[in-house]
Amino acid sequence: MSFDAFIQSAWRAHADDTAAVATQLSESLALLQTAEQVPAYVRLVVHVYGEHLGQWAAGSALLAQIEALPLLGHGLAEQALRRGQASLAFCAGNESALQVLNAADRVAALATSATALAGRERLGEGMAALRAACAEAEQVLAAHDDAWRALAVAGNNLALQLEQTAGRTPEQTAAMLAAAETGLACWCRAGTWLEEERAEYRLARSLLQAELPEAASQHAQRCLDICLAHAAPYFEQFFANAVLALAARAAGDAAAFSAHRAQALACHAQLSADDLRWCVAELAELGQA
Template structure:
C-alpha cells in the first residue's frame, strides 16, 4: 500500500480505532522518504496521537524522527515544527509559543484549541481559541497559513461540540464562537464551497443552541451561496435541509414543508456514493413527511 492510500485510509479509520491507527503510523513512519510526504503524515500523526489519545511525548518522539526527512525542505520542516508546537501547546507547555511570529502563533493556538476540545478540555480550548483570535485581530496578511488554520480549527471545534448529546453553557458558547470563526476565516482562506459549508455548520450550531431565527439566517445565506455558484445537488440538499429544520424549530410548518420538498428533490438527484452522507438529515426530513 502506498503512503497516500494509507493516509487516506487512516483518516477514515482513526475515529473508530485510534490506538490501532497510532500503531500503524509508528510502523509506517520509516516509509516516509520524501519531504513532499511529510506534511500530510505529520498532520495525521499529531491529530491521532494528540487529539484522540493524548500521547504527547510519543507524538513528539515520532515527529523528531521525521525531521531528518524534512531537514532540507522548508515546507516539510515547517509542517513538522508546527505539529510539534501545537502538541506542546495543547499539552500545557508554557514555552511552546516562544519565538513564534504572529501568524504561526495564531495557527498553533488554533490547532491546540481543536486538540483540547478533542481531549475534553473545553475551558482550555476556549482560552486557546480566544488567544488565537486575539493574535489574528492584530492583522494577518492574505495568503497567511494561519487563515486556513483558524478556519479548519473553527469548523472542527464546532463540529465536535455540535455532535455531543449534552453541552454546558460554556461549551455551547464555544461551539458558536468556533462556528463563527470557521465562517470568518474560510471567507478569507477558501472558495465558495468552504464558505457555503461554513454557513451550513453555523446554521446547525445555532439550531443546536436553540437559536432558530439566527439559524434560519445562516441557512438562507448557505442556500444563496449554492444558488450563486450553481452548486451540485449534494450541496443544495444540505442547504435546503437545514433551512427546513430552522423553519420547523420556528413552528412554520408551511415553510418547513416547502424546504423539505426541495431537499428531497435534490436527494433524488444524488449519486449512490453520495447518499450515505445524507442519511441522518434524510431520516429527520422523512420522519415528519406526509405518507
C-alpha cells in the first residue's frame, strides 16, 4: 500500500475502529520515506492517540520513533513533530511543554489541544486552550502565519463536535457558538473563499442547534452569497441552499424554505455519485431521503 492510500484509509476507518488504526500507525513507520510525508502522519497520530484514545504517552512515544528516523532536516517535518509532542504533553498535564515553543508553534499546539481535550470530555480545558491560543495569536501572529489555519480547523472541529453532542448543556451551547465564530474569523484571515463559505455554513449550523434561526439565516445567506460570487461547484451550492432552507423552516418562513429546498435539490441533481454520499443527512432533513 502506498503512503497516501494508507493515510486515506486510516482517516476513513479511525472513528469506527480506532484501536486497530492506532496499531496500524505504530506498525507502519516504514511507509515514511520522505520528510514531506511526516506532517500528515503526525497529524493522524496525534488525533488518534490523543483525541480518540487519550493515550498521550503512547502517542508521544510513537512520535519519538518518527523523530529517530533519518528523514528530518526538513522544516515542516520538524515543526509538525514539535507541535504534536507539545500538544500531547500539554493534554497529559505538562503545561511547561508549551513554554519552550515559539509563538506560532504554541498557538498551533494549543489549537490542537483544544479539540483533543474536548474530545476527551474536558470541554472547559479545551475552550480555555482555544481562548489562550486566540489571545496569543491576536498579539503575535503575522497575518499569513499558518498557525491561523490550525486555529480555524480547531474552531470548526469543536463546533461540529458540540453540534453532535446529545443533550447539550447551556455551557456547551455557548462553547459551540464561540468555537464556530472562532473558526469563521480565522478562516477569513487564513483561508480561501471556499474555506470561508464552509465556515459560514458551520456557524449557521451551530446557530440552528442553538435555536437561533434568524441569525442562522444571516450566515447561511452569506454562505450562499460567497458561493454565487465565486461560481462555486454544485456541491457547495447544495449545502448552502440546504442550510438556508433549514434556517427558513426553523424561522417559520415556509415560502423561503420551499424556494431554497428546490434550489438545493436542483444542485443535488447535478452531483456525481462520489459527491452524493456526503449529502445523505442534508437530503433527509429536507424531506427528500
